[in-house]
Amino acid sequence: AQRVTQPEKLLSVFKGAPVELKCNYSYSGSPELFWYVQYSRQRLQLLLRHISRESIKGFTADLNKGETSFHLKKPFAQEEDSAMYYCALSGRDSSYKLIFGSGTRLLVRP
Amino acid sequence: NAGVTQTPKFQVLKTGQSMTLQCAQDMNHEYMSWYRQDPGMGLRLIHYSVGAGITDQGEVPNGYNVSRSTTEDFPLRLLSAAPSQTSVYFCASSRQGTSYEQYFGPGTRLTVT
Numbered sequence: 454a455q456r457v458t459q460p461e462k463l464l465s466v467f468k469g470a471p472v473e474l475k476c477n478y479s480y481s482g483s484p485e486l487f488w489y490v491q492y493s494r495q496r497l498q499l500l501l502r503h504i505s506r507e508s509i510k511g512f513t514a515d516l517n518k519g520e521t522s523f524h525l526k527k528p529f530a531q532e533e534d535s536a537m538y539y540c541a542l543s544g545r546d547s548s549y550k551l552i553f554g555s556g557t558r559l560l561v562r563p
Numbered sequence: 564n565a566g567v568t569q570t571p572k573f574q575v576l577k578t579g580q581s582m583t584l585q586c587a588q589d590m591n592h593e594y595m596s597w598y599r600q601d602p603g604m605g606l607r608l609i610h611y612s613v614g615a616g617i618t619d620q621g622e623v624p625n626g627y628n629v630s631r632s633t634t635e636d637f638p639l640r641l642l643s644a645a646p647s648q649t650s651v652y653f654c655a656s657s658r659q660g661t662s663y664e665q666y667f668g669p670g671t672r673l674t675v676t
Contacts, residue, residue: 462603497606497653497667539605550596550621551655551665553605 455480457540459554466530467562474525474557476514476540484542486516486523487551491537500525500538510534530561564589569654569668576644576675584639584671586654592666593659595637596621597629599650600670606653612637613659644675 456479466472478484486503501509503516503523514525523540540554570585588595593614598606598621608621612631626648628640637656641648654668 457605459605496669497655499664502664550608550611551598551606552622553598553607555603555605 455542455552457542457552457554459538459540459557461557462555463558463560465560465562468532469529472525472527472530472534472559472561474538474540474559476523476525476554478521478523478540478542480521480542480544482544484544486514487541487543488512488514488523488525489539489541489553491539493536497539530559532561532563535559535561566590567654567656567666567668569652569671571671572669573672574674576641576673578644578646578675580644582641582644584641584652584654584673586637586639586668587635588637588654588656588666589635590656590666591634592656593634594657594665595631596655596665597627597637597639598653598655599623599648600653601650609639609652641673646675649673649675 458477488500489497490500491497512527516523537556537558539556541551543551567588596611597609600606607623609627610629612618615631615634618629652671655665657663657665
């Protein structure tokens with residue numbers, strides 16, 4: 454079964470602390486993995502994708518095929534990082550069909 | 564570019580009523596999708612389209628119809644609204660191919676009483 458699991462509903466950290474948002478997936482094949490973010494009163498937007506291996510707003514995510522994980526990390530959290538984060542996957546031939554996790558709300562306290 | 568637009572922003576329906584949620588994009592994207600967002604469940608795919616005249620079902624299609632007569636528009640129809648359809652609905656579009664970013668609309672908050 455194709456599934457994305459985000460085990461934490463809420464993650465609360467202090468400003469400057471490291472952040473790791475967990476994402477595990479189940480997929481029979483070679484998936485594409487993404488992180489989407491929804492800031493307060495804004496629309497859902499792409500944060501990063503595994504295939505581009507980029508760092509966006511200080512966030513990185515490495516695809517670990519052995520552990521079927523795609524955790525999102527940032528060494529020093531900022532207050533403006535507070536948002537809802539969704540991990541998502543798609544098949545390589547069906548990028549229009551995203552499977553989302555249930556989301557993790559990140560709260561960065563001053 | 565306006566990107567992906569959705570109307571209305573908010574809607575309250577009574578059980579059994581029908582309505583159409585509108586979605587339009589001006590980026591000439593081939594792919595368009597409808598998702599619903601429910602607390603604790605993330606976003607779930609309702610229907611999608613890979614081009615004008617082509618639609619298919621997603622994960623939760625029951626109670627919804629779609630059509631794609633033009634590249635720009637992808638309306639979602641609720642045939643007979645039920646309280647279980649109370650949700651926030653998002654439309655998204657993307658370019659054809661793999662690993663392209665999906666662009667989301669602002670959402671429509673629907674309440675069925």
